[in-house]
Amino acid sequence: MTNRKVVSFENIKVACKDCSLATLCLPMGLEPDDVERLDGIVKRSRPFHRGDHVFRESDKFHSLRVITSGSIKTYTPNENGSEQVLGFHLPGEVIGLDAIQNYHHTCSAVALETTAVCDIPFEQLESLSSSIPSLQHQIYRLLSREIGHETEMLTLLGKKSAEERLATFLLSFSERFKKRGFSATDFFLSMSRHEIGNYLGLAVETVSRLFTRFQDEELLHVERKHVQLLDIDRLYEMVHGNNSEKTQQSRI
Amino acid sequence: MTNRKVVSFENIKVACKDCSLATLCLPMGLEPDDVERLDGIVKRSRPFHRGDHVFRESDKFHSLRVITSGSIKTYTPNENGSEQVLGFHLPGEVIGLDAIQNYHHTCSAVALETTAVCDIPFEQLESLSSSIPSLQHQIYRLLSREIGHETEMLTLLGKKSAEERLATFLLSFSERFKKRGFSATDFFLSMSRHEIGNYLGLAVETVSRLFTRFQDEELLHVERKHVQLLDIDRLYEMVHGNNSEKTQQSRI
DNA sequence: CGAGTAGTTGACGATTGTCAAGATGGGTGG
DNA sequence: CCACCCATCTTGACAATCGTCAACTACTCG
Numbered sequence: 001m002t003n004r005k006v007v008s009f010e011n012i013k014v015a016c017k018d019c020s021l022a023t024l025c026l027p028m029g030l031e032p033d034d035v036e037r038l039d040g041i042v043k044r045s046r047p048f049h050r051g052d053h054v055f056r057e058s059d060k061f062h063s064l065r066v067i068t069s070g071s072i073k074t075y076t077p078n079e080n081g082s083e084q085v086l087g088f089h090l091p092g093e094v095i096g097l098d099a100i101q102n103y104h105h106t107c108s109a110v111a112l113e114t115t116a117v118c119d120i121p122f123e124q125l126e127s128l129s130s131s132i133p134s135l136q137h138q139i140y141r142l143l144s145r146e147i148g149h150e151t152e153m154l155t156l157l158g159k160k161s162a163e164e165r166l167a168t169f170l171l172s173f174s175e176r177f178k179k180r181g182f183s184a185t186d187f188f189l190s191m192s193r194h195e196i197g198n199y200l201g202l203a204v205e206t207v208s209r210l211f212t213r214f215q216d217e218e219l220l221h222v223e224r225k226h227v228q229l230l231d232i233d234r235l236y237e238m239v240h241g242n243n244s245e246k247t248q249q250s251r252i
Numbered sequence: 253m254t255n256r257k258v259v260s261f262e263n264i265k266v267a268c269k270d271c272s273l274a275t276l277c278l279p280m281g282l283e284p285d286d287v288e289r290l291d292g293i294v295k296r297s298r299p300f301h302r303g304d305h306v307f308r309e310s311d312k313f314h315s316l317r318v319i320t321s322g323s324i325k326t327y328t329p330n331e332n333g334s335e336q337v338l339g340f341h342l343p344g345e346v347i348g349l350d351a352i353q354n355y356h357h358t359c360s361a362v363a364l365e366t367t368a369v370c371d372i373p374f375e376q377l378e379s380l381s382s383s384i385p386s387l388q389h390q391i392y393r394l395l396s397r398e399i400g401h402e403t404e405m406l407t408l409l410g411k412k413s414a415e416e417r418l419a420t421f422l423l424s425f426s427e428r429f430k431k432r433g434f435s436a437t438d439f440f441l442s443m444s445r446h447e448i449g450n451y452l453g454l455a456v457e458t459v460s461r462l463f464t465r466f467q468d469e470e471l472l473h474v475e476r477k478h479v480q481l482l483d484i485d486r487l488y489e490m491v492h493g494n495n496s497e498k499t500q501q502s503r504i
Numbered sequence: 505c506g507a508g509t510a511g512t513t514g515a516c517g518a519t520t521g522t523c524a525a526g527a528t529g530g531g532t533g534g
Numbered sequence: 535c536c537a538c539c540c541a542t543c544t545t546g547a548c549a550a551t552c553g554t555c556a557a558c559t560a561c562t563c564g
Binding site: 076078084085086097098099100101102106107126127129130133136137139140141143144145146147148149150151153154155157158159160198199201 | 328330336337338349350351352353354358359378379381382385388389391392393395396397398399400401402403405406407409410411412450451453
């Protein structure tokens with residue numbers, strides 16, 4: 001049922017400075033001793049293959065997971081048996097934060113390709129953070145950052161045009177790849193068109209058509225999952241409405 | 253520029269058990285002594301009138317705010333000068349959580365009616381939580397809950413039908429009012445149709461038409477801001493697709 | 505009481521979803 | 535190793551929901 005061997009980020013170990021754990025353990029005055037204590041509770045788990053679940057909705061929660069290579073999709077099963085994609089996560093990103101609330105996962109996480117994660121048992125992290133104020137501070141920030149992400153998504157889905165959504169999506173990946181030391185203009189998307197559409201609130205066909213149109217307009221070159229951005233500036237204008245009043249939004 | 257005297261929740265002091273501070277200070281094994289220490293840092297600020305800002309985007313962050321009466325809208329100014337409404341907040345809810353990340357507010361908060369809030373200076377809260385593990389735990393949970401809220405909103409905006417969105421919106425308020433000891437079926441919405449539309453990603457006219465249609469279908473009675481839900485069950489079915497396959501969502 | 509804002513309603517159009525058919529490619533089994 | 539098969543993707547035609555524009559009504563507030 002799970003097909004392995006689909007790779008693209010496999011074997012790429014995140015540089016610590018790019019790992020979101022960096023903001024959680026290294027900088028901001030965490031003493032080397034404390035870093036070591038943190039390292040002490042982190043467990044590296046076996047790699048997941050494409051289609052493997054890292055956790056499922058309503059699983060009991062015990063650990064935060066940090067992606068170290070590969071990519072993960074989080075989603076919630078809908079009433080209708082369908083699903084809502086919540087996010088695509090790259091190396092250095094932490095998943096499972098929503099489960100702290102009552103120790104049950106509220107979404108499922110599945111590997112989009114061969115993926116490695118680190119486990120951080122939350123209870124241990126919690127008690128460790130009690131004795132390391134700077135660690136506590138970093139956890140607060142990490143959670144707050146995730147909340148800030150909500151803002152972006154609401155704005156994305158509130159702003160209507162399909163074109164803007166896909167452009168935003170592509171630029172988001174461009175930026176995130178860049179931050180991780182990969183090319184900002186040449187990358188593989190590990191998720192399907194279906195998943196992109198679901199995430200962006202669009203039909204598959206719309207996503208497909210947009211890719212085609214973007215290519216016709218020489219904004220990018222696309223061949224299945226392989227995307228090459230040819231004109232990031234224009235994509236950026238598309239999103240930030242530089243081009244006159246094209247992006248009107250109901251003002252109040 | 254600010255018009256005062258629009259009331260509906262004015263002078264309603266939240267019962268502590270309904271205040272979201274409850275999960276932050278009282279239960280889950282927080283000692284009475286510790287509660288007192290927490291109370292010691294909380295400040296009750298002057299009431300805000302309709303249109304007053306509690307904070308603005310890019311303001312320096314110092315305190316979390318807990319609404320004790322009234323209601324607040326959070327929003328981000330868009331590039332275009334327009335805005336994206338992020339949420340409507342009722343007594344007991346905490347705002348400002350997104351600002352922890354880098355001590356700057358990423359959204360603005362404005363009072364929709366006469367509103368009172370408590371200030372919780374975050375640095376003091378943080379150091380207090382270092383010495384009170386159960387307080388630290390509650391803060392983690394509070395932040396996690398907010399992240400969980402993201403899930404709901406993504407699902408709401410991902411599910412396309414305007415009707416479903418408004419129904420979800422109404423049920424959300426129904427539930428939240430109920431939790432606070434008010435009627436679940438008879439309440440005042442303190443925000444404008446514009447703001448509802450912006451929040452739900454719909455045009456004002458669509459919101460207006462839906463209210464009219466819902467009334468025609470005897471789902472509710474509405475007169476401007478005053479809403480009476482007449483058939484919560486049917487609204488619920490509308491949202492949770494009980495009625496056959498009407499609510500299809502792209503499955504993957 | 506008057507003016508301006510908020511809300512409602514109607515007509516129309518466009519973006520985007522739906523349905524359907526065809527193309528492409530990867531994985532599996534013979 | 536090749537070929538078939540199935541899932542994914544693409545493309546087209548059409549329909550419909552929802553946004554836009556516009557006019558009118560009704561509050562609210564000064």
